[in-house]
Amino acid sequence: MDPVRLALTRRLVDAFGLDRDVEVVSAKPAGESTLRLVHREDYIEAVKAASVDPGAADSAYGLGTVDDPAFAGMHEVSALIAGQSVGAAEAVWGGEALHAVNFAGGLHHAMPGGASGFCIYNDASLAIARLLELGAERVAYVDVDVHHGDGVQAAFWEDPRVLTISLHEHPRTLFPQTGWPEETGAAGAAEGSAVNVALPAGTGDAGWLRAFHAVVPELIADFRPQVLVTQHGADTHFEDPLAHLAVSLDAQRAVQVACHELAHEYAGGKWVALGGGGYAVVEVVPRSWTHLVAIAAGRDVEPGAVIPEGWRQEVFARTRQLAPARMTDGRWPVEYVGWEAGYDPADRLDQAVLAARRAVFPLRGLLA
Ligand SMILES: [Zn+2]
Numbered sequence: 001m002d003p004v005r006l007a008l009t010r011r012l013v014d015a016f017g018l019d020r021d022v023e024v025v026s027a028k029p030a031g032e033s034t035l036r037l038v039h040r041e042d043y044i045e046a047v048k049a050a051s052v053d054p055g056a057a058d059s060a061y062g063l064g065t066v067d068d069p070a071f072a073g074m075h076e077v078s079a080l081i082a083g084q085s086v087g088a089a090e091a092v093w094g095g096e097a098l099h100a101v102n103f104a105g106g107l108h109h110a111m112p113g114g115a116s117g118f119c120i121y122n123d124a125s126l127a128i129a130r131l132l133e134l135g136a137e138r139v140a141y142v143d144v145d146v147h148h149g150d151g152v153q154a155a156f157w158e159d160p161r162v163l164t165i166s167l168h169e170h171p172r173t174l175f176p177q178t179g180w181p182e183e184t185g186a187a188g189a190a191e192g193s194a195v196n197v198a199l200p201a202g203t204g205d206a207g208w209l210r211a212f213h214a215v216v217p218e219l220i221a222d223f224r225p226q227v228l229v230t231q232h233g234a235d236t237h238f239e240d241p242l243a244h245l246a247v248s249l250d251a252q253r254a255v256q257v258a259c260h261e262l263a264h265e266y267a268g269g270k271w272v273a274l275g276g277g278g279y280a281v282v283e284v285v286p287r288s289w290t291h292l293v294a295i296a297a298g299r300d301v302e303p304g305a306v307i308p309e310g311w312r313q314e315v316f317a318r319t320r321q322l323a324p325a326r327m328t329d330g331r332w333p334v335e336y337v338g339w340e341a342g343y344d345p346a347d348r349l350d351q352a353v354l355a356a357r358r359a360v361f362p363l364r365g366l367l368a
Contacts, residue, residue, distance in 0.1 A: 016294065050063045081107065107119035123274065124151075147169070148176055152231075208247050226267060249329050281319075303327060303330075
């Protein structure tokens with residue numbers, strides 16, 4: 001979670017002149033009452049205490065651990081990131097912006113009562129909770145980070161107003177070891193409001209896109225969200241050091257385009273897009289989220305676009321790593337076979353997709 005990944009992303013956005021096509025807004029940090037929409041008061045107090053005295057961090061709340069080390073000012077920084085996603089949601093709901101992007105956000109592992117997986121406050125959950133507070137009755141959350149969007153699923157487990165869909169590497173091989181297809185929401189009205197596609201390790205572009213298109217559009221078309229919130233963790237990439245999918249930037253960009261289209265088709269264009277994981281901080285993250293900003297700005301950067309030399313020099317100066325030369329991995333156009341064609345019962349990817357569909361589609365009145 002080296003913050004250099006955010007700085008390099010912002011610089012690459014600027015290098016393509018996209019900063020002139022978007023309005024860059026500093027929203028307020030999330031205040032107490034906002035944080036409490038999702039997080040327990042005792043947890044917020046524990047974060048504040050660790051923020052003042054990192055040595056006294058309470059590991060019962062996941063603080064001061066290897067994944068979530070305590071540091072001075074951690075409450076303020078985390079509340080600031082959360083505030084940007086909440087501000088994005090408010091702007092989209094209120095109509096000041098049709099789309100909003102917070103690539104510092106997408107901290108989807110934070111739980112109502114504890115830190116987890118590099119995440120302190122769950123900005124995605126807070127943005128959704130704020131939308132509900134403002135009167136939204138249907139919000140869809142699509143999470144394509146390589147890790148399960150467990151914190152967001154947990155926050156709205158009992159809430160039928162929020163449909164959470166997560167595509168991720170199978171819990172058998174990856175943190176946080178949840179996100180099984182059988183996790184479908186609390187019994188009763190919320191049953192069928194959580195969707196989990198657990199992908200086999202090694203899944204590449206064709207499989208990842210096939211899974212996305214076999215599950216997400218049908219659910220969104222049926223649910224008709226008033227706002228679409230998406231999380232674009234870039235850690236599905238084949239270069240990512242923390243996970244085992246084999247997705248290219250070309251496919252990540254294709255899914256970003258698809259999310260943008262789904263927002264227009266089914267959510268009146270209202271789209272809040274967030275970052276997430278991504279640990280190849282030079283090679284992958286800046287390119288992935290620059291595409292995201294470009295798509296939201298309506299000024300798509302072509303897959304084969306050459307990266308401005310100034311940015312590459314800055315990358316080397318800051319990190320001593322060689323920056324990529326082009327905006328994707330040269331796999332454009334990425335091809336996949338649609339779900340209806342070519343279902344193969346012996347294929348592990350198809351088995352994963354079918355498990356997700358069978359678990360939840362009938363609960364929503366859809367054919368699995
Ligand atoms: Zn992740």
